[in-house]
Amino acid sequence: MSLATFDVDGLLAGARRPLAKAITLIESRLDAHRQLAQQLLAQILPQTGRSIRIGITGVPGVGKSSFVEAFGCHLVELGKKVAVLAVDPSSPITGGSILGDKTRMERLSQSERAFIRPSPSYGSLGGVAEKTRETMLLCEAAGHDVILVETVGVGQSEYEVAGMVDFFLVLMLPNAGDELQGIKKGILELADAIVVNKADGVYATSAGIARRQYSNAMKLMQHRPLWTPRVLTCSALENTGIADIWQMIDEFHATMQKAGELEQRRARQNKDWMWKLVHELIQLRLQHHPKARSVAERMESQVISSQITPLLAALDIVNALIPTQHA
Numbered sequence: 001m002s003l004a005t006f007d008v009d010g011l012l013a014g015a016r017r018p019l020a021k022a023i024t025l026i027e028s029r030l031d032a033h034r035q036l037a038q039q040l041l042a043q044i045l046p047q048t049g050r051s052i053r054i055g056i057t058g059v060p061g062v063g064k065s066s067f068v069e070a071f072g073c074h075l076v077e078l079g080k081k082v083a084v085l086a087v088d089p090s091s092p093i094t095g096g097s098i099l100g101d102k103t104r105m106e107r108l109s110q111s112e113r114a115f116i117r118p119s120p121s122y123g124s125l126g127g128v129a130e131k132t133r134e135t136m137l138l139c140e141a142a143g144h145d146v147i148l149v150e151t152v153g154v155g156q157s158e159y160e161v162a163g164m165v166d167f168f169l170v171l172m173l174p175n176a177g178d179e180l181q182g183i184k185k186g187i188l189e190l191a192d193a194i195v196v197n198k199a200d201g202v203y204a205t206s207a208g209i210a211r212r213q214y215s216n217a218m219k220l221m222q223h224r225p226l227w228t229p230r231v232l233t234c235s236a237l238e239n240t241g242i243a244d245i246w247q248m249i250d251e252f253h254a255t256m257q258k259a260g261e262l263e264q265r266r267a268r269q270n271k272d273w274m275w276k277l278v279h280e281l282i283q284l285r286l287q288h289h290p291k292a293r294s295v296a297e298r299m300e301s302q303v304i305s306s307q308i309t310p311l312l313a314a315l316d317i318v319n320a321l322i323p324t325q326h327a
């Protein structure tokens with residue numbers, strides 16, 4: 001297999017099939033495919049980076065998929081091309097609740113301008129959202145203006161998604177009392193906006209109360225320069241508040257871009273990502289390096305029996321893997 005078999009021009013022109021095929025290649029676990037995937041990415045890299053990347057998270061049932069449907073349809077109506085990538089760490093094999101998602105995203109999935117794809121939550125490197133980053137680049141090269149990355153608030157996935165998007169949106173349920181207890185504090189610190197969903201019918205009043213409570217909670221937190229996180233309400237079901245959310249993100253994007261902060265943020269994310277991979281690769285090498293492994297086993301038993309300090313033992317193991325210049 002070679003890159004020649006790939007319709008790169010078709011992908012860049014925005015055709016669906018080449019994009020889908022390229023994503024399948026990225027997702028492949030075969031070594032040969034992985035190499036090819038990296039070549040493909042290198043080729044399309046200059047055509048990436050032109051979208052607005054939005055991460056969306058929230059507890060199961062908060063209405064992420066319903067929100068993505070309403071929000072995505074709004075964007076499509078504005079003439080934008082939208083890609084939806086769903087990371088679901090709770091179900092690595094089926095790609096999570098994507099089957100449910102397709103029915104929740106019925107209108108969006110029928111749109112010519114929308115591309116919906118579950119991201120497999122496996123990978124040897126970089127955590128559950130490893131493939132999502134690269135898939136995002138492919139979608140950008142294929143001309144998508146907005147990339148929505150949806151993830152359920154489980155484990156590390158929301159931190160990973162926050163680390164790959166421009167704007168991180170946390171969806172909340174209207175009953176704030178319980179919710180404030182349940183959410184991870186770290187997640188709120190990462191949020192560029194909190195949106196209280198289901199602000200309709202019997203929930204309308206409690207959504208308003210929740211909004212004020214979250215606004216107060218957010219004031220106590222550190223946030224990044226140039227942007228104070230906002231708290232809004234919406235109803236994905238009744239399609240209210242959706243346009244305001246896009247307006248806010250559009251404003252965020254313009255502000256950040258003007259200040260050069262968007263580029264800087266992405267640069268930082270790429271740098272962090274690179275170092276994360278370096279650490280993981282070193283760990284992998286260690287596991288497969290016969291000498292380092294035998295030293296490691298020896299050191300482990302010496303540490304257990306208190307014959308050596310953990311630091312000296314660690315140095316011995318690392319030196320076996322990466323000899324120092326003056327060793």
Ligand SMILES: Nc1nc2c(ncn2[C@@H]2O[C@H](COP(=O)(O)OP(=O)(O)OP(=O)(O)O)[C@@H](O)[C@H]2O)c(=O)[nH]1
Nearest residue numbers: 060061062063064065066097152197198235236237
């Ligand atoms: N009243 C009301 N119900 C909503 C709204 N948005 C979603 N729902 C309902 O909430 C339930 C869960 O919605 P989903 O969109 O599947 O939620 P999700 O966050 O994607 O759930 P998971 O994929 O399981 O994590 C469904 O029964 C929706 O119809 C809303 O704005 N108002």
Ligand SMILES: [Mg+2]
Nearest residue numbers: 064065097101
């Ligand atoms: Mg869902």
